[in-house]
């Protein structure tokens with residue numbers, strides 16, 4: 001329970017931080033600190049040869065606004081925008097992103113406008129020749145390992161170590177089917193082998209998670225990434241997919257507020273009435289996922305259920321999701337859905353005291369407690385594949401096993417690679 005709450009606050013915190021940085025640092029500065037001699041290369045230019053202005057895009061500022069300030073006439077701006085079309089849409093200039101103006105003479109008219117939509121790419125507008133080129137920088141992938149002992153939650157422990165929330169999310173995705181992250185305990189242990197992406201020594205994100213390990217009340221869980229033309233996902237030590245046929249819960253970052261209970265006192269009706277579902281409390285508007293592939297058999301409203309969706313998964317299993325605020329786009333009777341697809345949003349329509357989804361699991365036409373069910377296992381990896389998989393498994397497992405159990409972050413090796421997307 002506590003884990004869910006902490007994780008939500010971590011997410012909110014992160015959202016706040018990133019949105020505030022977007023609007024910060026809106027300023028214009030000349031690069032007066034540049035050395036006067038020698039090379040100062042950036043974007044393929046020797047910046048020492050130019051007068052350089054660095055600034056950030058302001059809210060509601062367009063390319064024309066910027067270039068007109070730098071003595072580029074309107075006709076040229078229009079031609080540049082046209083030229084740029086196949087390369088970059090000038091309408092996607094975003095407030096808070098950096099740009100540079102370069103000019104080489106004393107007329108103050110800009111020669112180049114350079115925009116950085118993200119840490120990886122930049123677009124160069126050559127104002128004189130009206131050429132527009134977008135370049136992706138080289139990404140260095142640094143292989144890293146991390147580990148830690150849980151203090152209160154996986155997220156908090158990882159944040160305390162300055163590990164990226166992207167890594168926490170990837171670890172949780174890899175392990176979520178096996179580890180109940182709502183009930184992890186102090187002293188539980190995690191390890192990860194993953195890559196971080198760097199551009200010019202600057203960390204720009206988390207790349208692939210290669211392998212993850214979690215020890216929870218003396219059980220060891222390994223999630224090892226295996227990818228080839230036929231397989232792509234995380235597998236356990238025996239080559240069984242980590243991903244199961246059914247998701248553990250229809251909402252992320254939620255807590256169970258009421259369990260399946262045949263003699264529950266109903267808070268609205270104020271009498272004993274069997275509770276044939278599991279309630280997951282989550283804020284209004286939280287996405288609700290289909291827990292497995294299937295076909296929607298109902299997307300309707302009733303007085304008790306409110307807005308609800310029912311999905312038929314196979315001959316045996318159906319699931320039902322009640323009290324939705326609304327349905328996701330395209331969800332109606334007869335529509336095929338995939339596991340993890342958003343089918344609606346948490347609400348309190350029908351007989352409900354607060355925002356939650358009442359999740360009902362049907363087996364052979366009867367409502368059962370899915371938390372006590374032995375659900376069907378996914379298809380195992382083909383026997384012929386296993387020898388190959390075991391090679392990958394053994395090397396990933398030995399990397400994980402060698403990670404110290406004290407919290408450390410280590411660089412392992414650097415390999416360089418071009419990315420084109």
Ligand SMILES: [Zn+2]
Nearest residue numbers: 277278279358
């Ligand atoms: Zn319920």
